[in-house]
Amino acid sequence: MAVGTVYLIGAGPGDPGLITVRGLDLLRRADVVVYDRLAHPALLQHARADAERVYVGKASAHHAMRQGDINALLVERALRGKSVARLKGGDPVVFGRGGEEAEFCRAAGVPFEFVPGVTSAIAAPTYAGIPVTHRDAASSFAVVTGHERDDRGEAGSRPPGAAEQRRNWANLAHAADTLLFLMGVEALPEISARLQEHGRAGDTPVALVQWGTWPSQRVVTGTLADIVEKVRAAGLTPPAVCVVGDVVKLRPTLQWFDDPITRPLYGKRIVVTRAREQASALSDLLRSRGADPIEFPVIKIAPLPDYADLDAALRNLDRYAWVVLTSVNAVPILRVRLDALALDGRAFHATRIAAIGPATADAIRQHLGLRADFVPTEAVAEAVIAQWPDTDLTGQRVLLPRAREAREILPEQLSARGARVDVIPVYETQTDESAREVFHAQLANGELDVLTFTASSTVHNFAQALGAANADPQADLKSLVGDTLVAAIGPVTADTLRHYGIEPQIVAVEHTIPGLVNAIELHFHEDNLCFDANKPG
Ligand code: SAH
Numbered sequence: 001m002a003v004g005t006v007y008l009i010g011a012g013p014g015d016p017g018l019i020t021v022r023g024l025d026l027l028r029r030a031d032v033v034v035y036d037r038l039a040h041p042a043l044l045q046h047a048r049a050d051a052e053r054v055y056v057g058k059a060s061a062h063h064a065m066r067q068g069d070i071n072a073l074l075v076e077r078a079l080r081g082k083s084v085a086r087l088k089g090g091d092p093v094v095f096g097r098g099g100e101e102a103e104f105c106r107a108a109g110v111p112f113e114f115v116p117g118v119t120s121a122i123a124a125p126t127y128a129g130i131p132v133t134h135r136d137a138a139s140s141f142a143v144v145t146g147h148e149r150d151d152r153g154e155a156g157s158r159p160p161g162a163a164e165q166r167r168n169w170a171n172l173a174h175a176a177d178t179l180l181f182l183m184g185v186e187a188l189p190e191i192s193a194r195l196q197e198h199g200r201a202g203d204t205p206v207a208l209v210q211w212g213t214w215p216s217q218r219v220v221t222g223t224l225a226d227i228v229e230k231v232r233a234a235g236l237t238p239p240a241v242c243v244v245g246d247v248v249k250l251r252p253t254l255q256w257f258d259d260p261i262t263r264p265l266y267g268k269r270i271v272v273t274r275a276r277e278q279a280s281a282l283s284d285l286l287r288s289r290g291a292d293p294i295e296f297p298v299i300k301i302a303p304l305p306d307y308a309d310l311d312a313a314l315r316n317l318d319r320y321a322w323v324v325l326t327s328v329n330a331v332p333i334l335r336v337r338l339d340a341l342a343l344d345g346r347a348f349h350a351t352r353i354a355a356i357g358p359a360t361a362d363a364i365r366q367h368l369g370l371r372a373d374f375v376p377t378e379a380v381a382e383a384v385i386a387q388w389p390d391t392d393l394t395g396q397r398v399l400l401p402r403a404r405e406a407r408e409i410l411p412e413q414l415s416a417r418g419a420r421v422d423v424i425p426v427y428e429t430q431t432d433e434s435a436r437e438v439f440h441a442q443l444a445n446g447e448l449d450v451l452t453f454t455a456s457s458t459v460h461n462f463a464q465a466l467g468a469a470n471a472d473p474q475a476d477l478k479s480l481v482g483d484t485l486v487a488a489i490g491p492v493t494a495d496t497l498r499h500y501g502i503e504p505q506i507v508a509v510e511h512t513i514p515g516l517v518n519a520i521e522l523h524f525h526e527d528n529l530c531f532d533a534n535k536p537g
Helices: 021-029 041-046 067-079 098-108 120-127 188-197 227-234 246-254 281-288 308-315 330-340 358-368 381-387 409-416 433-444 456-465 473-481 491-499 513-534
Strands: 006-012 032-035 052-055 084-089 112-115 141-145 178-182 205-210 218-223 240-244 269-273 292-296 299-303 322-325 352-355 397-403 420-431 450-453 485-488
Touching (some): 006 021, 006 098, 021 041, 021 084, 032 041, 032 067, 067 098, 120 205, 188 227, 188 240, 205 227, 205 246, 218 227, 218 246, 240 246, 269 456, 281 292, 281 513, 292 433, 308 330, 308 397, 308 420, 352 358, 381 409, 397 409, 409 420, 433 473, 450 456, 450 491, 456 473, 456 491, 485 491, 485 513
Parallel strands (some): 006 084, 006 112, 269 292, 322 352, 322 397
Antiparallel strands (some): 205 218
16 A cells, blocks of 8 residues: 655644645645644634544643654554645744654655645734834844743643754844744743843833734733733733834734724624524624624534435435535535445436535535536525526426425425425534533623624524523523624514514614624724724824
8 A cells, every 4th residue: 555645734823714725735635634723723624524633732731642642643644545634833844843743754754745834923923913024124033932832732841952952042132133932922021031131122112912813813012121011911821922123113003904993893702693504604704804703503513323315315316307405514424425335426427416505516526526507696595496497397306415404495396396306314403512501601701792693583593592591581681691782684683682672782774694794893893983082192
């Protein structure tokens, strides 16, 4: 058997868009994905449904997989012929031990490739509006380790390497105009003291950028003289990049990612209450405007115990004129069953494919290698019916593999046009109970910024899912919501909220998802402007 390759891939600093095209391509094809906590979890969605996923980076030192075990894992899988994507936060060789993992592969005779990534050393400051060089402020930068625990929680007890021991503060202090310290939060008192001792002025500007490029990015600025106190007061913890130098002064002018004026939804935790199976179009839009969407209820996709009906349908696919896929969730299951039956995309040769929306069409392309023949312009069952290519379906058989609980409109309407529809449940959705408890606590503690409701049904579902609909539903829900802002898509949904004793502060003028997002944005924008107007100066 051929030996697989280990790809040491830079996942970028957090924002899932900051992985390279090559990195993403390899991630999509890998048999095994090995990742830690600095790689954004959303990236994992690109891995094949059947790829083995191994998490090696618990935050606590006790649960961290040791470097030696990680090396052994990479080599072992590759020797079994697997292609291994080793996703590493930022760039794989900037304090990422990519070099060590590659050495280990080489010693074991396993081929490897490096895929450089966008390092947090540069990206986190940039997302904070601090360019690491600037013609007027800095003509050089240096990236330095502060030598605290790394992302696998291997604490300072890890003996410093030879290069770390040679670190010479007298040279470092003047090594470059901009100094970038990684793993420097715990070592901040030492960093600030040593730099001043060796001639950097106490009023040199300093910034710490925590979780740079993530929706939770936080920035604390100060000077070498006061940054330790400011960081302590702010309670800032790792991971953070510490930037020392005049470029920090550019932040007030260049702040963008976390700028409350131009991106009023930045960092806002906005709850998307959804009906079962609802597409997360609202979440996507909120995310694109800088918000941190929180979907509730949190739904788990659970496989079913038995796939006999699906298997029988797949074996006889050429009897079906159409397969209709109404959710991305069904697609990987089809792939797994096809594999189990030793079939592949050719089984669809006589069958046309309808996908409810572009996300499902993408999943079909990725998992099955097939192109959907029909995708309606709007990802809802009504649009599938309205835009269906043929009006007369007499005698045609249609396969509809979907969730166990789903609306009946598709099978009913297709049957009404003469089709014979086989509805086959292929997964079920379950509420994630532990997530429900976490959500309950966040809501009670006022940690959420806005609750959104896109239909009356989402109000009822929300009340029910929260278990508020017990003794006195109105009072329960009202007290739980407390001071959290509530946004409704329109007057009907607003009335349903009032029925529960909740007065929405935001009601969209245009009753669409974009209309709702605009209304929320406007609310915060006005808030920020008022706030600024009251500021002295
Ligand atoms: N290879 C990584 C660095 C790994 S060392 C890279 O190129 O970015 C781990 C350190 O990286 C953390 O302690 C922190 O200093 C920094 N870091 C990684 N991701 C970060 C992020 N999103 N925001 C701020 N600092 C980050």
